[in-house]
Structures are given as structure tokens and as C-alpha cells.
Amino acid sequence: MTRIVLKFGGLAIASTDYIQEVAYKAIAEKKRGLDVVVVTAAMGRTTKELAKMARDISDNASKRELDVLFSTTSQVASALLAIAIQEAGYDVVSLTGWQAGVQTDAKHRNARIEDIDVTRIEKHFEQGQIVVVAGEQGIDDAQNITSLGKGGAETSAVAIAAAIHAERVDIFTNVDGVYTADPRHVPAAQKLKEISYDEMLELSNLGSHIIHPRAVELAKKFQMPVVIRSSMVDVAGTLLKEEVEMEKNLIVRGVAFESDIIRLTVGYDAYSDASLADIFAVLAENRINVDIIVQAIIDGLKPSVSFTILKEQFAEALHVLENSKLSLDFSFADFEVGLAKVSIIGSGMASNPGVAARMFNCLRRKGIPVKMVSTSEIKVSVVVAQDDMIHAANALHAEFNLAEALQV
The missing domain is CATH 3.30.2130.10 (VC0802-like)
Incomplete structure (x- = not known):
């Protein structure tokens, strides 16, 4: 069966109303006959509250304990989303990063994924379940919880997609695609239909915060198509792929x-x-x-x-x-x-x-x-x-x- 991975974060999971909208999007893909994995990022306000609490207790908390603390934020999002999908009448299971088989190195607060054992995800697919994975996290060889740092959720999404041989990854963001420049500061900016992995990697490294470079690198390595699209409006996004059709032979595209x-x-x-x-x-x-x-x-x-x-x-x-x-x-x-x-x-x-x-x-x-x-x-x-x-x-x-x- 064809598989798809959806990643949500930020505004898309900022409230229970928004989480229910995300549930409908996941269910819509399931209705199309696809195996669905949803990867959630941290809920922003929860992260800030926990960070403040940690600072109130200590100015020198260990990175290991901070990883344990902040890993709970994307778990909260994944569990709430699973509850919303259940309420809509669909079978679903939420997994932490380590339950989903995400193995990392031992660099706390900025770990790198080394392997993903998809055995458990495959079992849930066999049972017809939608799988919701808490992004940004994994476990090291010593069984310590680790966090992936910036861009961890989309990096998790692309890595899981490659491991389960998904058709593509949809990254839902607060923008409706990749533009020739940031339209908030360059009013003449235009949306691109497609962009190559190499171009997106440069954009990401050079100031565009739509998708993290680590996720783009993984997508390029595994030739995984990625669509950058809006979590708020249903419009065509921007497709990341190896080769793109050049719009009117543009030399500079961003x-x-x-x-x-x-x-x-x-x-x-x-x-x-x-x-x-x-x-x-x-x-x-x-x-x-x-x-x-x-x-x-x-x-x-x-x-x-x-x-x-x-x-x-x-x-x-x-x-x-x-x-x-x-x-x-x-x-x-x-x-x-x-x-x-x-x-x-x-x-x-x-x-x-x-x-x-x-x-x-x-x-x-x-x-x-x-x-x-x-x-x-x-x-x-x-x-x-x-x-x-x-x-x-x-x-x-x-x-x-x-x-x-x-x-x-």
C-alpha cells in the first residue's frame, strides 16, 4: 500500500480547534487508501513554559535532563492529535520517537538520526491504524532520550518517510509554499511551483526558515519528494525534487x-x-x-x-x-x-x-x-x-x- 508522511507544527497544532483540523487532513489521506504517518512538532507555548520553569530552578540544567523535559512537548501534541482522530471514528496510535524506532547519537539537544527501526510502525499499518509520531526526538545506545534540535520535526518526518518507503512527505507550515524571497519583506516575491533539493538547501542555509537544511539533505539523499504547503488554506504548495522545470529560464530563482x-x-x-x-x-x-x-x-x-x-x-x-x-x-x-x-x-x-x-x-x-x-x-x-x-x-x-x- 502507498504510504505518506505528514508533518505539522507551530500554528497548526497551537489549539485544540487546529488539532482537529489536522485530524481531518490525516483522515482524508487515510480515506484515499494510504498508510499514514503524522509527525508532530512541539507545541510552542508549552516549550516556553517548560523552559521558564527549568530556568526558575536552575541556570545550569544538564542537556540530558532538558532533552527529557522538552521531549514531552511533541508527545503532548501527538497524543492530543491521536485523541482527535479517535473521536472522529478512526483507529490510531501515538508513539514517542523512540517507540517509533528512531535511533540517534548521544549528542543531547542536537542529536543526529543514525537509524530507524520501523518494525513497530509496520505492525500498526497491518492493523489499519494511522500512526502519529512525536517528532524532534529519539533514543541513543544508552537508552537516553535525545532531542534533534532545530528542524527536528521535519527531519524526523523525512527520515521516517525514507525508512517506510513513502510516496512523499507533506510539510505543513504557516506559508503556502516557497517564494522567490520572503514576501513579508519583499512584496514582489512570487511562489515557486517547484524547487530543486540543491536550491532549497542553499535557501535553507542562507536564511529561509521554511524547512531545515537537515531535512532537505535527507530528502536529497533518499530522493524523497517533499511538498511545502499551508496548514491553513488548501492551495497547491511547492514541490522539492531533484530536477525542476525552469520558469522562463530563470538564472537566479531566489x-x-x-x-x-x-x-x-x-x-x-x-x-x-x-x-x-x-x-x-x-x-x-x-x-x-x-x-x-x-x-x-x-x-x-x-x-x-x-x-x-x-x-x-x-x-x-x-x-x-x-x-x-x-x-x-x-x-x-x-x-x-x-x-x-x-x-x-x-x-x-x-x-x-x-x-x-x-x-x-x-x-x-x-x-x-x-x-x-x-x-x-x-x-x-x-x-x-x-x-x-x-x-x-x-x-x-x-x-x-x-x-x-x-x-x-
């Missing part, structure tokens, strides 16, 4: 931007002391994501390396660097705040030279200084002052004719 970027600079007394491998290995071991990297080696000046990180990882990055100062042998660390990243993305860029020059020229005409640059085959990112972020995004959206090219 503009992404992200605020609260911090530039960290680490300096050395001599080039012989500078080891890029060592510094980024230490950061990687602590799961600190580094983006744009620039190394400067100039005669007469001390060598340095600058890189960007997100604001929420700033304190931890400084802590890691300070604790590793002797082994890394750097002489100073400095930082700059008040920055943002603006990027253009499109698979057509790989075969069309001159895109970066056009981007830089557009920003120059608008009087927007560029502080750092990073490129790949399908994206160009620049770091600018945060005050220039929205201006730059709208200018680039217009420069590459994204509004006109997609209008019917």
Missing part, C-alpha cells in the same frame, strides 16, 4: 537573507601558528556552524582568519575558542556584530558567468558596501550591514527580474 550575523576574527603571531584545520575541527566538534570564511595573509601584517556564525551560537563559540586557546595557539580573537547575509540562489548560475558581477554592481549602485563574499556553483552570498539587508534583498530581487519572470 533571494535569501538572514540577520544577526556575527563576524569572528582569529589572529596569529605567525603563519606557522595558523591552522585552519585545527580551529574549524574544534568548532565542528562542538557543532558550531561556520559559514563564510576569509583568510588574510599579507606581508607585514599578522595572519588572521575571519568567519561568520549565527548570533545564537556566539557565546558558545567564544567559550570554545577560549578553552582551546593554548592548543590552537592564536594571539587574539575579535568580533563584529550588526551584520546580515544576503544571497542569490539558482541552479542556472552554474552555466551563466557574470551573475556575481551583476550582483555586486547592483549593490554598488544602491550604495550598499559588501564586507565579505562567499560563492558556490549555485549561490553568491554577501555580508552587509544589517540596516542594509532588506534594501539589498529588494534591489537584487528586482535586478534579476524575479517578480516579472514568474507572473502568468
Whole structure:
């Protein structure tokens, strides 16, 4: 029998009325003759309340206990949804992440899925049940509850879909698809019918928070079709797939931007002391994501390396660097705040030279200084002052004719 995985979170499960609407969506897929798995994210207000309670008790709670605490939030959502489906007259079972067979490593608060044993899910399918799984969580080899961190629910959904060989994953969000830019800040943004895994991965890494990069990576690895769609209105969403039909041969298909970027600079007394491998290995071991990297080696000046990180990882990055100062042998660390990243993305860029020059020229005409640059085959990112972020995004959206090219 054909299988489908549906993921809901945020507003979609914020109240019992909304949860009942989710139940109807799951039942509708069951009526089509499909085996259905629904993955729930945490209920937002519950998470905030539990976080406050934990802070009231301790400023230094262990990550293990926080995982145990916060895992209950998506379990609450899954149980309430199962009750709603039962009330509608359908057979259903709710499972925690570990009951659903989600095995992870032991990195609390940011675990990675290592395997999924779908034996129990398969048994429930044989009994004709809808299966509701609490997302964002699993269990490690020591039988400790773990949480997957940001994007854990959609990552769970894609991983489970791959494990049960589902037809596709529907990610229900508070937007009705993937746009050429964030329409809240770029009024001319247009919805895309399709987007490639690679383009979506770049968008997700560069500021679009519709779906987490980890989920996109899994979808690409297992060639799992994913539909991004609205939980509020029944309209066509955006399909993530390997190859897409290019709308009117667009070279650039999206503009992404992200605020609260911090530039960290680490300096050395001599080039012989500078080891890029060592510094980024230490950061990687602590799961600190580094983006744009620039190394400067100039005669007469001390060598340095600058890189960007997100604001929420700033304190931890400084802590890691300070604790590793002797082994890394750097002489100073400095930082700059008040920055943002603006990027253009499109698979057509790989075969069309001159895109970066056009981007830089557009920003120059608008009087927007560029502080750092990073490129790949399908994206160009620049770091600018945060005050220039929205201006730059709208200018680039217009420069590459994204509004006109997609209008019917």
C-alpha cells in the first residue's frame, strides 16, 4: 500500500480547534487508501513554559535532563492529535520517537538520526491504524532520550518517510509554499511551483526558515519528494525534487537573507601558528556552524582568519575558542556584530558567468558596501550591514527580474 508522511507544527497544532483540523487532513489521506504517518512538532507555548520553569530552578540544567523535559512537548501534541482522530471514528496510535524506532547519537539537544527501526510502525499499518509520531526526538545506545534540535520535526518526518518507503512527505507550515524571497519583506516575491533539493538547501542555509537544511539533505539523499504547503488554506504548495522545470529560464530563482550575523576574527603571531584545520575541527566538534570564511595573509601584517556564525551560537563559540586557546595557539580573537547575509540562489548560475558581477554592481549602485563574499556553483552570498539587508534583498530581487519572470 502507498504510504505518506505528514508533518505539522507551530500554528497548526497551537489549539485544540487546529488539532482537529489536522485530524481531518490525516483522515482524508487515510480515506484515499494510504498508510499514514503524522509527525508532530512541539507545541510552542508549552516549550516556553517548560523552559521558564527549568530556568526558575536552575541556570545550569544538564542537556540530558532538558532533552527529557522538552521531549514531552511533541508527545503532548501527538497524543492530543491521536485523541482527535479517535473521536472522529478512526483507529490510531501515538508513539514517542523512540517507540517509533528512531535511533540517534548521544549528542543531547542536537542529536543526529543514525537509524530507524520501523518494525513497530509496520505492525500498526497491518492493523489499519494511522500512526502519529512525536517528532524532534529519539533514543541513543544508552537508552537516553535525545532531542534533534532545530528542524527536528521535519527531519524526523523525512527520515521516517525514507525508512517506510513513502510516496512523499507533506510539510505543513504557516506559508503556502516557497517564494522567490520572503514576501513579508519583499512584496514582489512570487511562489515557486517547484524547487530543486540543491536550491532549497542553499535557501535553507542562507536564511529561509521554511524547512531545515537537515531535512532537505535527507530528502536529497533518499530522493524523497517533499511538498511545502499551508496548514491553513488548501492551495497547491511547492514541490522539492531533484530536477525542476525552469520558469522562463530563470538564472537566479531566489533571494535569501538572514540577520544577526556575527563576524569572528582569529589572529596569529605567525603563519606557522595558523591552522585552519585545527580551529574549524574544534568548532565542528562542538557543532558550531561556520559559514563564510576569509583568510588574510599579507606581508607585514599578522595572519588572521575571519568567519561568520549565527548570533545564537556566539557565546558558545567564544567559550570554545577560549578553552582551546593554548592548543590552537592564536594571539587574539575579535568580533563584529550588526551584520546580515544576503544571497542569490539558482541552479542556472552554474552555466551563466557574470551573475556575481551583476550582483555586486547592483549593490554598488544602491550604495550598499559588501564586507565579505562567499560563492558556490549555485549561490553568491554577501555580508552587509544589517540596516542594509532588506534594501539589498529588494534591489537584487528586482535586478534579476524575479517578480516579472514568474507572473502568468
